[in-house]
Amino acid sequence: MRKTNTYYSLKKSFSFAFQGIYYALKNERNLRIHFSVMLYVLYFAVRYYNFSNAEYALLLLVVGLVITCEMFNTAIEKTVDMESPVFNPLAKIAKDVAAGAVLISSITSVIVSFLLFWDIERFKIIINDILGFWFLWLPVLVLNIIFIIWPHRKSCLSHVNNKKNSALKSNFKK
Numbered sequence: 001m002r003k004t005n006t007y008y009s010l011k012k013s014f015s016f017a018f019q020g021i022y023y024a025l026k027n028e029r030n031l032r033i034h035f036s037v038m039l040y041v042l043y044f045a046v047r048y049y050n051f052s053n054a055e056y057a058l059l060l061l062v063v064g065l066v067i068t069c070e071m072f073n074t075a076i077e078k079t080v081d082m083e084s085p086v087f088n089p090l091a092k093i094a095k096d097v098a099a100g101a102v103l104i105s106s107i108t109s110v111i112v113s114f115l116l117f118w119d120i121e122r123f124k125i126i127i128n129d130i131l132g133f134w135f136l137w138l139p140v141l142v143l144n145i146i147f148i149i150w151p152h153r154k155s156c157l158s159h160v161n162n163k164k165n166s167a168l169k170s171n172f173k174k
Helices: 006-027 029-048 053-083 089-117 120-132 134-149 158-173
Strands: none
Touching: 006 029, 006 053, 029 053, 029 089, 029 120, 029 134, 053 089, 120 134
16 A cells, blocks of 8 residues: 655645646636636725625625636536537537536626625715726726736647647548
8 A cells, every 4th residue: 555645645736726726817718807806806895895704705605606617617618628629519518508607606796796785875985986096096907907818828738739639630631
């Protein structure tokens, strides 16, 4: 029986998890959008609202649910792409259902946020603060837009896809 160092194994597991988060943020525009919205929501919640612990917990749960669903969607899409390189109606269903889960979690998050944040007087305060400090908010918004729409960077898996595609093409030529 092989003995493993539990600390090393745990450290390696966390390393893999962070690599997955990094990959998804780097390659998935929708995750970057959700991540940016999450940061704004949490900033406004802490800065302008005096939520109870239960309200903060609910907010963190729905925001975390959206991010988690988006990452599962990415994992499902990559797995389906790997296993079904040509169009397959079942592959389409798997991808569509995963995307639907993201949509439902996003709608739920918007509804919960609407219920927690709806306060016209507080909105006026927030808008006045944003307009009063536009010179601070403008660079933040510009950097956020750059973060979201940054052109697709070459995936760490692109060489695998190129080999797979060239193998498929050579099989079709035979």
